[in-house]
Amino acid sequence: MGEPRLAGQRRHRVRLPTILALAVGLVAVSGCRKRLPLTPDELERVQTEAGVQPLRVYPGKKVISIYAGENKNEQFNVERDIVESSRGEELEKVVTKNTAGLILKIEEQNGMPLLWVTFESSCTTIDCAYAFVQTENGKFRLSAVPDRDGFGDPKIYRYAEWKKRRLSPGRMNSLAEANDVLLVKKRNGKILTIVLTVKKVIDNKTRRRRDKASGIQ
DSSP: OOOOTTTOOOOOOOOOOOOOOOOHHHHHOOOOEEEEOHHHHHHHHHHTTTOOOTTTTTSSSSSEEEEBBEEEEEEEEESSSEEEEEOOOOEEEETTTTTEEEEEEEETTTEEEEEEEEEEOOOSSSOEEEEEOOTTTSEEEEEEEEOTTOOOEEEEEEEOOOOOEEEEESSSTTTTTSSOEEEETTTTEEEOOEEEEEEEEEOOOOOOOOOOOOOOO
């Protein structure tokens, strides 16, 4: 005995080949999108074939810059106790790993390529841009953040505003390297930096031809 059906109810059979065909079709359309470090070879190819204007670049991790302003309205009063007060101001600038950036200019610093990148549409000069310099292994790493008018040197953090994530200038492996980058050196020897990345769609397809041998008569 089969399962009872309500009046007017139809059984719908979904064939497995149909499902597989739909799945394959979706994969073929979407391709494979990856976030990869920008390499010198890829940058050169982009410059040659399209120029850097269409390209968008992204920091590998969130960059947090905290700028401290001057203390204002300082007061000093003595009424039984000493009361000293002031009012300060801070500016927090955040660039997330999904904030698209544009390469404004390519220069050279101590023999290595230096990229000036803006993450704001209002910033069109290198004065307000972030600097990424190429290191020995071919990756572009954050080496400087822009100054802000009316504020002092910033405290720069990788991913989160936490003491163990504060970035400072240093060399990746040895003093013989050409340039400093902003980094955190952990106790286990691991070095954390901000790498410049790109989003890349890899759409490789292969068409197979089948040729069946006819055999010998």
